[in-house]
Amino acid sequence: MALIDIVKGAIPVLFFSGWAGADGWPWIPVALGGAAVLGHMFSPYVSFKGGKGVATAAGMFLALAPLAVLIAIPVWGICLWLTGYVSLSSIIAVLSVPVTVALLQPDSPYLIWASVALVALIIIAHRRNIGRLLAGTENRFRTRRSASG
Numbered sequence: 001m002a003l004i005d006i007v008k009g010a011i012p013v014l015f016f017s018g019w020a021g022a023d024g025w026p027w028i029p030v031a032l033g034g035a036a037v038l039g040h041m042f043s044p045y046v047s048f049k050g051g052k053g054v055a056t057a058a059g060m061f062l063a064l065a066p067l068a069v070l071i072a073i074p075v076w077g078i079c080l081w082l083t084g085y086v087s088l089s090s091i092i093a094v095l096s097v098p099v100t101v102a103l104l105q106p107d108s109p110y111l112i113w114a115s116v117a118l119v120a121l122i123i124i125a126h127r128r129n130i131g132r133l134l135a136g137t138e139n140r141f142r143t144r145r146s147a148s149g
Contacts, residue, residue: 005040005051005055005058006056006059006062007059008036009033009055009058009059009061009062009063010033010060010062011059012032012033012036013059013060013063026110027110029064033060033061034114036059037060041121041125052090054094057097060118061097061101065101065104067100068096068104068115072093075092083140085133087126087132087133087138098115098116
């Protein structure tokens, strides 16, 4: 399912960003990817309640800033291995994207601001997970064997 969400974020950017033109509007690919993420998170087909947007945003940024995603993936994996929390790992990985984009593509202000906005949206989408993390009731994804078995 995550692969479908990734493709959902990448396709609008890859196939329709030609509308920006060589000399034209650099914000169009960012807007198309952002629309895909918003459409995933607030889908009219499910009463405007969709997914958390992480995989769709990953697809968008895979098309726009692939190195930022390639850095965020191991950040996610290491965090998951250390903590066992998928939600925390997703939040930390997403937080790494604006930093990486700003360092690697400082001449892309639309992309930098879109990454910051999407981080805010994704964190808001994870607010219940954050509450459970703070309360110590969030479910863990088992990444290591227990000592007893």
